[in-house]
Structures are given as C-alpha cells and as structure tokens.
Amino acid sequence: MQADLLVHNAGQLITIASDGPQSGREMGRLGICHDGAVAVRDGYIVKVGASSELRSEVKAQRVIDALGRVVMPGFIDPHTHLVFVGSRVNEFEMRLSGATYLDIMAAGGGIMSTVRAVRGASDEELLAQSRARADDMLAQGTTMAEVKTGYGLTTADEMKCLRVIQHLDRTHPMDLIPTFLGAHAVPEEYRGRADDYTELVIQEMLPAVAAQRGLACFCDVFCDDGAFTLNQARKILVAAEALGLGLKIHADEFAALGAAKMAAEIGAVSADHLIRTPREEMGSLADSGTVAVLLPGTPFGLGEREFARAQDWLEAGVAVALATDLNPGTCYCGSMPFIIALGCRYLGLMPAQAVVAATLNAAYAIGQESRVGSLEPGKVADLIVLNTDDYRDLAYRFGGNLVATVIKAGKVVVKG
Numbered sequence: 001m002q003a004d005l006l007v008h009n010a011g012q013l014i015t016i017a018s019d020g021p022q023s024g025r026e027m028g029r030l031g032i033c034h035d036g037a038v039a040v041r042d043g044y045i046v047k048v049g050a051s052s053e054l055r056s057e058v059k060a061q062r063v064i065d066a067l068g069r070v071v072m073p074g075f076i077d078p079h080t081h082l083v084f085v086g087s088r089v090n091e092f093e094m095r096l097s098g099a100t101y102l103d104i105m106a107a108g109g110g111i112m113s114t115v116r117a118v119r120g121a122s123d124e125e126l127l128a129q130s131r132a133r134a135d136d137m138l139a140q141g142t143t144m145a146e147v148k149t150g151y152g153l154t155t156a157d158e159m160k161c162l163r164v165i166q167h168l169d170r171t172h173p174m175d176l177i178p179t180f181l182g183a184h185a186v187p188e189e190y191r192g193r194a195d196d197y198t199e200l201v202i203q204e205m206l207p208a209v210a211a212q213r214g215l216a217c218f219c220d221v222f223c224d225d226g227a228f229t230l231n232q233a234r235k236i237l238v239a240a241e242a243l244g245l246g247l248k249i250h251a252d253e254f255a256a257l258g259a260a261k262m263a264a265e266i267g268a269v270s271a272d273h274l275i276r277t278p279r280e281e282m283g284s285l286a287d288s289g290t291v292a293v294l295l296p297g298t299p300f301g302l303g304e305r306e307f308a309r310a311q312d313w314l315e316a317g318v319a320v321a322l323a324t325d326l327n328p329g330t331c332y333c334g335s336m337p338f339i340i341a342l343g344c345r346y347l348g349l350m351p352a353q354a355v356v357a358a359t360l361n362a363a364y365a366i367g368q369e370s371r372v373g374s375l376e377p378g379k380v381a382d383l384i385v386l387n388t389d390d391y392r393d394l395a396y397r398f399g400g401n402l403v404a405t406v407i408k409a410g411k412v413v414v415k416g
C-alpha cells in the first residue's frame, strides 16, 4: 500500500474508535494499540494497526518514528470565543478584590467592554490578535476549534467577526467551525430593551448570517441571569433552526433557568457550561442526544468553587465533552491539556474519560464526528505525538506542554 506518511512505533496509539459518542459507564474506551502505527494518504487515515504489520505493508514517502511515545487524535475544542481584541485584566483585579462577574457586567463592563474594543478594531487587527491565540492552541495540540461571534452585537460587526473566522480558517492550519452568537449580551444601546434586541437578532442578523452559505454552522445564545431569558433564547434558536443552523446554548452557568432542558426539547447539538443544572433535568439531554460541553476553565478562571458534576451527567446517560471557553472575561486559556487536568480534579473525570471528552465527544458536540475525533481509516489525519509514553500524564502533569508534534491533515504543522 502506498502512503504519504507513516507514523510508527507509538507506545500507546490512542484510536478511540467507537460507533457513537461515549456516555454513561462506558465512557473512557480509548482503543489503545500498543506499538501502533498510522498510515496517511491525501490527508486521510488509510490504515491503523500494529507497527510491525504497517512497516511491512505500507510504502510511505515520509516516516515518523514516535519513539515509543503516545500518538492520539488532535484535540477538538468545541467552545471558544477566540475572535476578540484587547484585555480585561483590570476586571480580573476587580474580581480578586471581591466584585463578581455579574456585578461587573451589570455596571457596563464584562462582555460589553470587549464589544466596544471589537467594534473599534479593523478586520486586520481582529485577525492578527486572533491568529496569535490560534497559534498557541495549535502548539498545544488543538487541530479543530469551534469559534463564536458575540463581541460585535450589530449586524455589521457580527458579520465582521464571521468574516474574520472564515479568513482565519482558510489561512491557519487549525480548522475553525463558526457559530453565530449575536445573543451574547444585550448591548448598551438596547439597555432595558432586551425584547427589541431579540427581534433585531431574529429579523435582521440571522437572515444576514444564513444568506451566506458556510459563514455560520451554529447559532448559540447566552441564556442566564443578566443575559437572555428562556423565552428569548427559545425564540432565537427556533428562528435559527428554520434557517438551517445547528443549535447550541450557554446554559445554567450562573442560574438554573431550565435552558439545558429547553435545548434538548428543540434538538440542540450541545448545551454548554451546565454548572447548576438540576439532576432531574439531565436525562432530557440523553433522550435528545445533546452533548453536555463542560468548561472547567471558567469557574477556575473566575476563582469560583462550584463546578459541573461530570459523573452525574454520565450517570444520566449523557455524552460529556470538554472545551476551553477561551475568552477575555472568564477564561483566557486555549490549552486543552490544562482543561483535561482541571476536568479530572474538579469535574470528577478519569483521565481516559477526559481524553474522550476532548476528542471524540468534542467532535460530536460540533457535528464533525464523521471527519475527526478518532484515528480510524476514512477520517482526516489530525494527530499529535506527546512527549510521554503514558496518556494519563495529560491529566497528571500540568503547566507545561506535553505536545511534541502536531500533524494536521497529514502534514507536520508543529515540531517541538
């Protein structure tokens, strides 16, 4: 068999080959192949198996010796706010002195201060600052990320953010999956008129977004105290679905408004945050196949002590994914390995479960499971080599970078 690339001699080849998302007690099946190898042709995986077998069967133009280390799928980050400019380090200091995130938001800071910065930035500035963060994510092993708008909050500025996401996707090795989050906050010019802003999102923004094929795959809403109500969120998401967009929601981060349950009722692909979801509402996500995207970097970033309870979600039969939530307000972190380390300490995940949550289940959370998330023939050859022979080190060790090599669609894009 001819191939462009053969990666062999992987001490642990983590394939995560599965028929569906992993949930319940079954979560954490890594499909480890000891002394494994992967062959790649035209950017796709063509064969996975034992090194000895592939070395004799595959004639490859380029060969990479993994030297007994871990080889696994690239991380998929299914929830980021990557595209923004500026910093909110002053708000970080305010929180350290006792102000809460919702206090700062109610006083006109928070999301709105980044909105002002983004509205004032050129496409080039927005692109340059976002690209630097994308480089950092790729270096830490993320080969695909979902990216939300939500710092424009006018039709023109939301479209500007979507254009920047599209341009970055086309010019950066990391794949970006775009989400329209026009309902991220009620902008100051609509203060006290949230229903009017909701109508603007539905009547003007959504049709503009949906008119250009591929500009957004999903629509998301921040449904919480101080943001959008359950009814406003439902109206926006129902309108988005009618225009062909997939659905996502920021649910139960600060207040349990019933948003996760509502998301399940309307068939959302994921519900995200989920810190305060009551136990009796969890089963509805299992019924609808909605993935629970948990974001432990956010309460950590806010210095809070309450985290989502991953084992409750798993017991309810829901597939759990992990994401960074990378954003300037609550979690300025693009590192999936650090999120895995937090997930094991504060959400109650085991390392094998956290690895599935950051790869296969994350692919399901953004509807990309047919292309990525596991190492199987037919999938895109997005893989990473770690500087360790034990995948559990991803959770156990933290604060450095264990990612040695990143291969995107069969091409080496990071060589540590």
Ligand code: NIG
Binding pocket: 081, 110, 111, 114, 222, 250, 253, 298, 325, 327, 328, 329, 330
């Ligand atoms: O997911 N919760 C809402 N949105 C972001 C925070 C955005 C910001 O503060 O800029 C989040 O945590």
Ligand code: FE
Binding pocket: 079, 080, 081, 250, 325, 327
């Ligand atoms: Fe978020």
